[in-house]
Amino acid sequence: MRWLCLTVLLLQGGIVLAGPAEDREAFRAFFEKRFRNIPVDAHVDGAYALDAAKREQWLAMEDFPPYEFTVDDGRMLFEEPLADGSTYGDCFENDGAVKHLYPQYDTVRGEVITLEMAINDCRIEAGEAPYPYDGEEIIQLTAYMAFVSRDNLIDVKVPREAEPAYNAGKQYYYSRRGQLNFACSHCHLQMSGMKLRAETLSASIGQVSHWPTYRLKWQETGPLHRRFARCNQQVGAESLPFQSEVYRNVEYFMTVMANGMPINGPATRK
Amino acid sequence: MRRAIIFTVLYGWCLAAAAEMTTAEINVQIAAARALYEEAKSGHHAWIATRRLLEDAEAALDEGDRAAAEILAQRAYKTAAASVAQMQREKTAWQKRVPGN
Numbered sequence: 001m002r003w004l005c006l007t008v009l010l011l012q013g014g015i016v017l018a019g020p021a022e023d024r025e026a027f028r029a030f031f032e033k034r035f036r037n038i039p040v041d042a043h044v045d046g047a048y049a050l051d052a053a054k055r056e057q058w059l060a061m062e063d064f065p066p067y068e069f070t071v072d073d074g075r076m077l078f079e080e081p082l083a084d085g086s087t088y089g090d091c092f093e094n095d096g097a098v099k100h101l102y103p104q105y106d107t108v109r110g111e112v113i114t115l116e117m118a119i120n121d122c123r124i125e126a127g128e129a130p131y132p133y134d135g136e137e138i139i140q141l142t143a144y145m146a147f148v149s150r151d152n153l154i155d156v157k158v159p160r161e162a163e164p165a166y167n168a169g170k171q172y173y174y175s176r177r178g179q180l181n182f183a184c185s186h187c188h189l190q191m192s193g194m195k196l197r198a199e200t201l202s203a204s205i206g207q208v209s210h211w212p213t214y215r216l217k218w219q220e221t222g223p224l225h226r227r228f229a230r231c232n233q234q235v236g237a238e239s240l241p242f243q244s245e246v247y248r249n250v251e252y253f254m255t256v257m258a259n260g261m262p263i264n265g266p267a268t269r270k
Numbered sequence: 271m272r273r274a275i276i277f278t279v280l281y282g283w284c285l286a287a288a289a290e291m292t293t294a295e296i297n298v299q300i301a302a303a304r305a306l307y308e309e310a311k312s313g314h315h316a317w318i319a320t321r322r323l324l325e326d327a328e329a330a331l332d333e334g335d336r337a338a339a340e341i342l343a344q345r346a347y348k349t350a351a352a353s354v355a356q357m358q359r360e361k362t363a364w365q366k367r368v369p370g371n
Binding site for chain 2: 018022023025026027029030170171172174175176177178179181183185186189190233236237238240246
């Protein structure tokens with residue numbers, strides 16, 4: 001009886017949050033309805049799933065992908081022995097093909113661990129200094145690990161202890177921010193498929209599948225959190241440091257929404 | 271008539287001078303804006319515009335341009351207050367944007 005009363009009170013207050021599985025179902029249903037002629041999993045290609053002409057140009061570019069050297073450099077780094085003689089292969093199974101399993105929630109540390117953090121944990125354990133999160137080595141390594149993880153389906157778990165982190169990421173994603181008063185969801189849910197100047201706004205679902213990404217605007221391969229920071233700045237909000245707790249939680253939420261979709265990173269985007 | 275005009279001009283000038291903030295008052299305004307900016311920042315809702323206005327207000331004050339500093343400090347305060355209001359509003363408003371809600 002007490003639980004029933006509490007549930008009624010919570011419902012009245014409008015503070016009941018759906019769980020990750022229900023969220024993902026509703027998320028997929030939203031895009032199925034919005035883009036009836038496009039299979040949901042095709043959104044891993046971002047705006048190129050929505051614009052046939054641009055897709056053609058993009059596919060031509062993929063013949064000689066600009067991120068190729070980054071992947072090659074990442075492979076060399078991955079195979080190089082660390083200070084104690086171990087390699088990254090000792091930390092990551094399947095020769096590093098684990099991108100689809102990150103981010104993970106570490107119940108002992110009580111926080112979301114991204115692939116970048118796991119790489120640095122591996123380095124510290126081997127007696128090496130951690131890489132800076134905006135440095136090229138971590139991008140090379142994650143580019144290589146994304147490459148060898150291609151076609152693996154994203155499978156990120158949300159244990160019960162992780163729900164506060166998941167919900168924090170979810171709240172951030174849907175909250176208006178900055179002087180322009182935009183939430184991430186305004187561009188990538190409500191206005192997905194529409195034009196922002198000459199660019200088509202990609203759908204939110206599957207956006208995490210292809211990082212790190214070579215952006216023509218950057219003229220280099222960069223991490224997902226760099227894109228988060230730029231999104232913040234574009235709406236006039238102060239951005240946060242790469243791998244900050246907030247950005248890791250947002251990545252966690254977005255990746256859970258993309259569960260079941262294939263990894264296709266690294267990629268090229270405008 | 272001439273005396274009346276001179277009196278009106280002088281009176282207006284005195285009013286304007288009286289309305290202009292002192293350096294100490296501008297500093298108070300800047301501090302109040304900064305406090306709101308930090309409050310918004312702690313909730314990840316700070317605006318870039320506020321930071322830039324605060325920097326510009328302080329620079330104007332350093333250069334002795336009180337009139338500009340006053341306007342910039344007031345604008346910084348307004349944007350900072352708006353960012354805190356946004357933060358408060360979004361504590362619940364975000365839920366309406368979740369598909370399925």
